[in-house]
Amino acid sequence: MLEPLDLLHLGRERVIGCYLVESTEGPALFDCGPASCVPELKNRLAERSLELRDLRHLLLSHIHLDHAGAAGTLVREHPELQVHVSEIGAPHLVDPERLERSARRLYGDEFDTLWGELVPVPEANVHTVGPEVLGLECFPTPGHASHHVCYFDSDGTLYAGDATGVRIPPSRAILAPTPPPEFDLEAWQTTLDEIERRRPERLALIHFGVVDEPERQIADLRACLERWTAWVGEGMSRDEFIQAAAKDLGPDRDAYEHAMPLWQSYAGLERYWQKKLENAPGT
Numbered sequence: 001m002l003e004p005l006d007l008l009h010l011g012r013e014r015v016i017g018c019y020l021v022e023s024t025e026g027p028a029l030f031d032c033g034p035a036s037c038v039p040e041l042k043n044r045l046a047e048r049s050l051e052l053r054d055l056r057h058l059l060l061s062h063i064h065l066d067h068a069g070a071a072g073t074l075v076r077e078h079p080e081l082q083v084h085v086s087e088i089g090a091p092h093l094v095d096p097e098r099l100e101r102s103a104r105r106l107y108g109d110e111f112d113t114l115w116g117e118l119v120p121v122p123e124a125n126v127h128t129v130g131p132e133v134l135g136l137e138c139f140p141t142p143g144h145a146s147h148h149v150c151y152f153d154s155d156g157t158l159y160a161g162d163a164t165g166v167r168i169p170p171s172r173a174i175l176a177p178t179p180p181p182e183f184d185l186e187a188w189q190t191t192l193d194e195i196e197r198r199r200p201e202r203l204a205l206i207h208f209g210v211v212d213e214p215e216r217q218i219a220d221l222r223a224c225l226e227r228w229t230a231w232v233g234e235g236m237s238r239d240e241f242i243q244a245a246a247k248d249l250g251p252d253r254d255a256y257e258h259a260m261p262l263w264q265s266y267a268g269l270e271r272y273w274q275k276k277l278e279n280a281p282g283t
Contacts, residue, residue: 004205004209005044006044012258015208016206016208017205017206017209018033018206023136024134024135027050027055028055028058028134030061030151032060033066035073035118035119036069036113037070056081056082057081059133060083060084060085062144063147068093072118073119075119075121075122084129084133086128087129088146088147096119138151144161144177152200156201157202158195158198160204160205164211165220165224166260167211168259174217174220175245176228177265180267181271183271189222200214203217228269232269238266241265241269242262242263245265
């Protein structure tokens, strides 16, 4: 049965996961979490009688640190590991200086505790994804980030990354992860159309777990994206947004905020509307 490898980020369960994927070239890893979680990743592999060296490939949804921050560390320890990522994301793996500088501005003194060391991936180990990767369909899924991709297995599993939102079962609450600077509502709605067209049987979420009701998950995410975007567009302040969004999440708010803080979702929504104004005719 498919289940996530819980990376116990900062010692907390069900915050960040990743998945073992049976590929045409043996076991691969879908996303890898941050470098701060590498010891727990090794523990989860050991529980399955695997070591890092048993993995030949790492499939990345996108390069945000909670999904890909450990990539360089893993390749440093296992130089044969091949990393697959979108064309836009690839240069930032090879030279993560800009990515790290941006993240340090966002997280400040908490950066090292949250994410650990950001190590470059040798260019020879980085492969730009195409329509098929190791027997899986790969397709662009922008919205959360412009360079986001998903992988679709013939068994009906969509390795979704952040494209279908945050849900921490058994809670039914949905959190729309809309961090700055690339959240794009229209692109995300098109992404959800593309996912629905493939009729997945299950969604493998990094935050957190396997969802066996894809239609409901996608419908709930659409509604959340539209609602939260409208709130900020109508002038809701950061504090008002956090209060309103917290009501959406209910008693499980704390668990969800460890996966995606609401202040980050607000910042991305605010930036989305700023770009709308900047690009409006006559401005």
